[in-house]
Amino acid sequence: MDKQPVPKKELTAQWILLVAVFIIATCGLIYELVAGTLASYLLGDSVTQFSIIIGVYLFAMGIGSYLSRFFNTDLLGWFIKIELLVGMVGGFSAAILFLVFPLAISFQPILYALVGVTGILVGIEIPLLLRILKDKVAFKDLVSKVFTFDYIGALLASLIFPLLLVPYMGLIRTSLFFGILNICVGLYLTRYFYGEIRNVRQIRFSGILLLLAQVLAFILSEKIMSYSETLAFNDKVVYSTSTPYQRIVITKSKRDLRLYLNNNLQFSSVDEYRYHEALVHPAMTAAGNPRHVLVLGGGDGLAVREILKYPSVESVQLVDLDPAMTRLFSSQQILQQINKYSLKNSKVTVSNADAFTWLKKHRQQRFDCVIVDFPDPSGFAIGKLYTTAFYRLLQTVLQPGAAVVIQCTSPYVAPRSFWSINTTLMACGFHTVPYHNYVPSFGEWGYIMALDQDHYQVPDTFAITARYISKPVMEQMLQFPEDMKAHTPLEVNKLNNQALVHYFEEEWGKYLEQ
Template identity: 40%
Template sequence: MIKKLDIKPLIISIFIISICSIVYELIIAASSSYLLGNSIKQFSITIGLYMSAMGIGSYISKYAQKKLFDIFVLIELSIGLLGGLSALLLFISYAYTDIFVLVMYILIILIGILVGLEIPILTRIIESYNHELRITIANVLSFDYLGALIGSILFPIFLFPHLGLIRTSFLIGLLNIIVAGIIIIKYKSFISTKIFNYIFIACSVILILGFIFGDYSADRIEQNLYRDKIIYSKQTPYQKIVMTRHKDDIRVFLDGNIQFSSMDEYRYHEALVHPAMGLNKNVSNVLILGGGDGLAAREIFKYDTIENIDLVDIDREMTEFSRTNPLIKDLNQGSLDNKKLNIYNEDAYKFLENNTTIYDVVIVDLPDPNNESLNKLYTDTFYRLIGNHIAEDGVFVVQSTSPYYAKKAYWCINKTIKSENFHVVPYHIEVPSFGDWGFQLVSKKPISMEDVDVMVDTKFLNESTLSKMTIFAKDEIIDLNTIEINRIFKPVLPMYYEEAE
């Protein structure tokens, strides 16, 4: 038996497999967050179960006593194939079956166990060939932790935004297969199972084809998630934008949640914009937070007094899509190209912190609070920041989800705004593609919907609809004493919202 072993390929393998390990964890957590919502819950479950499974794998490794090179190659081939197919399996199970959660748990446990086997087996291989244990452990853990850091940076910055979940999983699976190939070639004299050569080739072909045709597979599966034909789909660094079409009905979805339908979006946007605009006859300076589709801006430009609109939407891809796509541009009437409108692609919270401009009206047209990253934009602190940016007789309005389907969430928003000593008028309308949808009209001074005077052309709003919007049925009202205020450090709103799903 040789006294020393060239461990450089093994150290490189540790670095690569640690990158793969963290990325598999992130792929599963991101997939479940995208499909099920509540990112904190999904990431917590994934991390906890994954780490436990790794512990099981580490425990099982003690029973491997012989043919350690063979065992390690088998582990890498298994992880590569299973991990490479993981995102595809998750999306297929969600689109075509009712067992998504079961499939997710099985994948987490199986991949976690296999990952838990890797480092103990490699450590024993290195240590077996006269390498001191203390040096072996130091080298193994150093490269393991470094690889985890690299993987955790690569996933959100490059892999997920540019490749998507399915192609990323195929690519990372291929890395595990490459590690198996390195071991097979470099240490062939230590490997007794010759069939590994053929398994390596087969797995490589499967994953390479999966990577090449990953977008096609994703498109086919994604189409099954939507009622109408998908005519546009793009993953941005912040969200997945999907546009569908059925005859004259154009619909835009963000992360699977409908943002508007061209058949009835005017109802939503007229109700969002005109009550606030109709309280002041001389509105000249307006801030829109969100509203990257340009539809709220379209309504605001109906007023001749408008001199400036600042639109803040974090996703540059969304505003550019809405500015250039012919179908959306036709809907928003080219509002995003208007010289009076300035687009700021930055976080709304940071914009308010760093900006000192005072506005006559602020339109808060943000996505529903269906994840923790959006929660800060529905907190008491956020509304306080908005208050610092409106004139003494200014108004702001907040889209507030459905008072029927998400009753607790709707009234939580209402109570949170009131906690900052604002005068709030809650109101709602029926939007066929959404259902019953609610808003909050807010001012520093007492206001009433009776004071609203809409002097521009509308398709939906009139005196009759305005007067009825503040009337809520018994099953849409809740005792505010049972609802907590939503704060940055105590985010209750996502919990209320999840209860409604």
């Protein structure tokens, strides 16, 4: 028997609903990615946050699929109502989470609840759509078409999110944009299927109200973000941006400028000299008269500022992952005044790259001193930069007699983390010199020098004029009280165990809960 041709109007309806599947899949994954990225910014440890959020979202979709069996009448009407709800919950999710974070005693339940509600609603939609189309499309064609459009939408979302949406729109605008898209789909369906839906006028009215609310929120998104950051920080936020790598915030008070990356304080202009003098000058002095210096991290240019005080220095190679950081600190007058225009110095070369990858590509280069100023190992992506694999790679670019120094978090808050880094460096054959100092905005902070000789002597004088560091200060920094020591054996931090990340999460987690 010949196959009957599908009427043009019915064929058009099929394609409209399949395009809706594509948009549902794209929007659903975008909301999931927004939640995961936002949680990484606010809570750290991107691997854990994304793993939990993906798990919650998929489980919630399963619940939604099960609940879809209880919808027996007016399936198209319910599908549109749920589409509007997805747009509302998903669209406002980033704004809600940013506003709630500074105020909530426990943030995670709210985060996972929003992810769960979004997942349930998206989980209801696909089964409903299959049932709507089952009498219009052959089953084998129906399943293949629905899931093809579903997966294509997911692919699109995964590509445009890191490449376009986060860098150019930020998280709040991204979630609102796709919320608006969801609502527009719902409103279009009410128009096309006007005669097939119950209470269509009420649904359209609700959709228009939601659309207006989200458009208004989209227009005011920068003010919403600024207000949420005002709640989170004590001082006025004068600059903020989201990059593919982190959230950068700068605050200003009458006497202080502060940089925060993913809500973690990086420096205070009032006392940063204590941190950077302690980080740079012991290693530079131990290296003798260093000519070629490598800085890993430190995109603010403050460590480079200290390095350039040495007349022996001929070149400084700075490697920082985020071009937004180095661009910011080499272009804004107030920030350049703090780093003394160090990133504009002719001796300085800036490369924006992953430090691991950069070292692999530049093994032929040699340096007399290496300053490692990475963020704390709060997640596996950064934790890899504290492993034996990284330190052995670092050894390949060292001149004989070179000195390396690494910032190593707080030995008071996280003694096991600090001494785990020391253990890891020793496992690579370095002779280590652990030390610490007090930075008022940070508290006690730790560093480890790694040398190729088993003897370090505090110099009688430092070759530069310093505000803080001196021979008596350095001698004091080498002394560790008992509450800054680890009293149990510690694992070497390797790529396949990332023991340091677990130590760090446990110790800082306990400290922040107090």
